[in-house]
Amino acid sequence: MMSGTPKEFARACWNEVYNRIIGAVVFLDDYSAECLHWDGGLFNLLTGGAVAVKSLSPFECAKKEHKKAVFITQSTSTQLQTIREIIRNSDFVHCILISCMSLDVVYLELNEGKDVTDIVSAGKAFTAATKQLERMLMEWMGKKQCSTEVLHVPIFTICPTNSVFLTPPYQKIYPSFNGNLIPESNSIDLYTLSNEERSQVRRLASGLNSMFESMNLKEDVFYMGMYSSLVAGVLENSPVCLTRRKNCTNPVSLLIIDRTLDLCGVTSHSMECVLDKVMYVLPRFPGHSNDVAVDMSPLCEANVTSHLDDIQLSPGCLYHAEDDACSQTFDYMINKSQKEVMFDLYNKLCKIDVQKSPGSKTLLKVTPLSVEKIVMASKGNYDIIGKHIGVLQQALGVVQTLKSPKRNQLELVMGLERQVHQSLATSRDSTSVLHQISQLIKTRKERNLPLENLLALITHVYSLTGTEVSFNKQHEDTLAEMLSVAIFEDHKTLLTNLDPGMATPEGCADMANKIMKKLKDISQMRKILNKYTSVLKASESGRGHEYCGVLQQLLEDYVGTNKNPLDIFHRKRLLQSGFSILTSKKSRSTKHPLDNPTVIVFVVGGVTAEECKQLHRAMITSGVDNALIIGSTKFVNPVEAMRDALAI
Known part of the structure; x- marks a missing residue:
């Protein structure tokens, strides 16, 4: 172990x-x-x-x-x-x-x-x-x-739970090659990358190596995706890693996976986990990629009019390392239902309630209003606030999320996603999904739908369909035209780094065409796979189709009857310093990730809390004895995942 x-x-x-x-x-x-x-x-x-x-x-x-x-x-x-x-x-x-x-x-x-x-x-x-x-x-x-x-000192990890770790210094690493999602060649060498890209691969591999050295781990490296093969290659062949493996004794399986093989889960607005909802609704904590800024003005007597921009009041956050009760609640935000999170917060707040609200056992339902009522009872009582600042920040964060106007946007896009799934499941090649989305872009302001959410929906669609659906060229051309106009109209909010003088109709048309090219790349990402080319599966109820991600399918195969998934490759040690994508059958190994007591799945490009929960539940319910640890570069929401994939 x-x-x-x-x-x-x-x-x-x-x-x-x-x-x-x-x-x-x-x-x-x-x-x-x-x-x-x-x-x-x-x-x-x-x-x-x-x-x-x-x-x-x-x-x-x-x-x-x-x-x-x-x-x-x-x-x-x-x-x-x-x-x-x-x-x-x-x-x-x-x-x-x-x-x-x-x-x-x-x-x-x-x-x-x-x-x-x-x-x-x-x-x-x-x-x-x-x-x-x-x-x-x-x-x-x-x-x-x-x-x-x-x-x-390898300071590069944070641990939201005991079985999930993220790597803030590598939050900007994304499986791309010279700005493209798909490299020009199916055989890619570390030295064909730019200096910056080569440095990123080395840094990520080196960080993982330092972690394994500290934890006395000797890994079998598996990979899935072109970018992941490069990271696996450095881990397998660099002198420092070779020396460490000679000295470490605890066997572990490391599976590295490109996020771009499956962007559906991270661009979906259908969120079950409370943490995913909070990460979508609230702004990021300043300078951070994995915690949010909570408006603390309801508890204070300061006259704040424009929080979170008002510098006289610091924002709160969700994670509080020194408070075990808060760490437990944060874990619940990932692994428990919204109802369970609300009851947990209510019970903890009741212990500090100055108004003595009814206990949760007497309530049929804990609502945002009932939680907010207890929190507000502490307003201005800085002795109480100081002693219980952690749970108060978490409670306010959840309440602000569930009461936010952005929740309505979320519900609307969730409904649109369901319609898309139904349309794709029934019509396939004759689908009019893109035509529907073009109309949504045209009427987005009447529906109060930000363009960035619709771009996330489009990214979701192209990753979902993969190579299974060939969209009508006329529909794609219409979508490109609609995007061009919309980008020009919304460039101030959509393109935060763009020089306003560059936002010309011609420039926006060029950007729309580049987005369309990347979307087509996204649809081709699973082309290198054999089994996991489709993520749209018939639902268990027999009605329609539902999304089943590559990671989910992979893990279910691991712990199920199919002990040798076709698309995972074991990284053999090479004599050369250049690393090839080994996608031929000869490169497959009889080694299996479950041969080792612990499996670490590392996703390059971000994960959601929902994915972490699903994968851990699949492992637990399977009955296998292996421990599962999930790592990634960061937590992402649909808009952030879209921006990473489309590079905007």
Whole structure:
């Protein structure tokens, strides 16, 4: 079995940091700050002895009297330049650089374009990077009497539950090649990627390797998808990974999967999990990818008119690492029904209720209003609020989600999705789905439907149909025209990074055509598979069809009668440093993921809470003894998943 859990791994990493911060000014990058939030937050650093905590920014520096600095960083070239500016504008005599990225990867990036093959193959890159970074720190401090320390602490995971982990530093990694979802060739080599893409693959693989080393894991690597084969290749062949596997003893199966093989689940508005609903409705917590910002103004006496933009009141959030009751509620938001979550919150709130509302046992139904009533009873009572701030934030987050006008949009798009499923199930090639969606785009403002939600619906449709449906060319042309007009009309809200001067009718038409090309790519993503080409299955009731995702089908096959799914490939160790997509039958192995006591499924490109729940339930109800851990780059909602896939 495993030596520890992902949550214990993350805690051990932060303990390494806490041992070094006494008397120091701590500078964190945004990704490390997000990881810190899930381990307890800012006060862990301040109570641990840090004299100040600052953002890793070239505009920051320390007071003259502060002589020690600790930098917690991903060690990218840009971040190293930022550290140089901070050091030059401060008066440090002791600097500690904590690299969240393994130093063998940092060494490759520091020496990009140089021939360092001998050092890397000899396993000396880690030591060489340490010395190189120490020299850089000494030079920046420019003092004769100063000391430096460079070490690697793999801070890159957060654990919403004991069996789910996410990787904030890799949240932007997505299975694409030079901006395309499908590479030009079916055989792809690590060195055909751009420098940035190659660095992303190495960084993700290196992070997983560091985690496995800490947990004493020796993995069998399986993969599904072209991008995942590259990550699997690095894990299988890099000198650091080879050395680690010789020393680690606990067997584990690692299955890496491209999100792009199945975008239906993440672009669907049909949400059962409370957490998915909250992640859809509420804005992200500032600088974070996996927690939300909760409006705390109902509890406060401050006169706030434009929350969440009003800086006089900080937003709340959902996850509270130091509160076991809140951790339990967060788990419920993933694994329990909405009704169970509401009763859980009500019971916990009743213990702090100053008005003594009726207990949940006397209620037939807990409503958002009944939860809100107890929360509001604490308004202005800062002693009560301070003692129970976690559950109050969670309760407000759920109430604001269920009362939000965006819930109506969600219900409307859910209805549209059901119509699409029915239409596709009955008509297939003669489907008029795209014609219907074109009309929805045309009338979106009367229906109060944002264009981004309709784009998510279109992405859902193209991934759902795959190669099974050939859409009418005239319908596709009409859709492209409608999109072009809609993008031009809504570009200010849809394209947040676009220069307003670039939003011309011609530019929007070009963007619409690029979107259509990506949609066609999405429909072809499962073409490389043999069995899991379809995700539209006849429902058990015998009425119509329903979505059954690739991950769900795969796991059901694993634990069912089909012990050898056709589309999973075991990563054989290659002698070369270039990695091919091994899709021939010869590459299949008799090895099976369930041969090992623990299975880790890692999805590159994001998951939903609903997917995590379904996969764990499938494993539990199957009766097999294997433990399942799900990892991914981030939690996503339908709009975010669409933006990732269409690159807008």
